[in-house]
Amino acid sequence: MEKMLIMDKINLGIYEKALPNRLDINEKLKLAKKIGFNQLEISIDESDEKLNRLTNGFSKKLLKAQIDNDMRVRTMCLSGHRKYPFGSNDEQIRKKSLDIMQKALEFADINSIKIIQLAGYDVYYEKSNNETKKYFIENLFKAVDFASKYGVILAFETMETEFMDTVEKAMEYVNLVDSPYLGIYPDIGNLKNASVKYNEDVVKDLKKGKGHIFAAHLKETNPGIYRDMQFGSGGHTEYERCIKELKNQKVQIYTGEFWDHGEENYKEIIKNSYEFLSEKLK
Numbered sequence: 001m002e003k004m005l006i007m008d009k010i011n012l013g014i015y016e017k018a019l020p021n022r023l024d025i026n027e028k029l030k031l032a033k034k035i036g037f038n039q040l041e042i043s044i045d046e047s048d049e050k051l052n053r054l055t056n057g058f059s060k061k062l063l064k065a066q067i068d069n070d071m072r073v074r075t076m077c078l079s080g081h082r083k084y085p086f087g088s089n090d091e092q093i094r095k096k097s098l099d100i101m102q103k104a105l106e107f108a109d110i111n112s113i114k115i116i117q118l119a120g121y122d123v124y125y126e127k128s129n130n131e132t133k134k135y136f137i138e139n140l141f142k143a144v145d146f147a148s149k150y151g152v153i154l155a156f157e158t159m160e161t162e163f164m165d166t167v168e169k170a171m172e173y174v175n176l177v178d179s180p181y182l183g184i185y186p187d188i189g190n191l192k193n194a195s196v197k198y199n200e201d202v203v204k205d206l207k208k209g210k211g212h213i214f215a216a217h218l219k220e221t222n223p224g225i226y227r228d229m230q231f232g233s234g235g236h237t238e239y240e241r242c243i244k245e246l247k248n249q250k251v252q253i254y255t256g257e258f259w260d261h262g263e264e265n266y267k268e269i270i271k272n273s274y275e276f277l278s279e280k281l282k
Contacts (some may be wrong), residue, residue: 004063010281013039013075013255017216018093018270020260023064029071031267035274036076041255042113044104046083049087049097054103058112066111075115075215075255076184077157078104079132086138086143087122094135105150106153113152115253117185120164126195139175147181155185155214157196165194169210172214183212187257188237188242189226196223203236206245215253216246218277228259229268231276238279254281 006224010246014037019028032040044050053059066073084096122128122136147154156170164170170184171265186209188202195202206213220235229235243254256277260266 001239011038012255012274013037013041013253013276013280014034014270015041015077015257016043017045018256018258018260018273020262020266025058025065025219026069027154029065029069029073031270033069033071035267035271036278037256037274039072039074041072042115043077043079045077045079045106046081051080051100052086054100054107059107059150063111070082073111073113074264075117075252076108076113077117077216079119080122081106081119082121082187085121085123085126085136086139087128087132087134089123089126089131089135094139098139098142098146102146102168105146107153108152112282115152115155115185116147116218117157118154120159120170121161122163124161128161131220137173137176140182144177144179144182146200150178150276151181152182153183155183156185157217158184158190160190160193165190166198166200167191167205167213171208174209180242183214184209186213186219187217187219189217189247189257190219190235191242193221193223193226196236198251202227203241203245204241206242210249213246213249213251213253216242216251217255217257218243218280219257228261230258231256231273243280 047170080100081097084093084100086097088094113210119163122132159165166188174182191202220231221237222235
């Protein structure tokens, strides 16, 4: 009975980078669980430290940590493609992007990670053009084919650049690929910034992804500010309206996205963030 009651609850996760990097993975899982989060979202960013996780045995260490701490990692934020994007003009970088994708899927398979969040960029450090978009589409098809063999979902994050800053834009690629293994994992803070930029209603945009949204990032933003704000600090993210729409779409996995900056009171910040988001999800 207890297990069934737990499954009735909304799944609220915490972004790994909200926890001090000096903590090891066991300490991170233990702290997140103690505060009340249901899961931790693992980060594979563009740093060598995080990318090396795909090849240095960390996947097995994470699996053991999940078991030892009775705390799950159900999603991965794969932002390593910022440095090695699908759409790069450099063929070697494109090959590297697919290698990262393959290894990330193997990592996810070992750890029973259900969703890999993809950054919605064709390129980040290069100039976007028709060629980068063409390469992006070619490699996206390959990536989704890889994912289908592992039974892992790839889902776009809505970003801060115009290439994919709305659900509507993400859906262009979801519809193009037309696979159950590609969907959207939007960031409602980024979406609010886009709604102000384009003078479009954020909930109207979320509705355009109905049936294809698998999870959502909850993040505090303001016009032109996309990160490093604490929850409840005066941002304009429309939590209540967005969460209501997402719940109507049967979305039940949410991740609080915020960052640790070496604060001594990091436990208090994390606890306050948990309480803020839990209240919004009621």
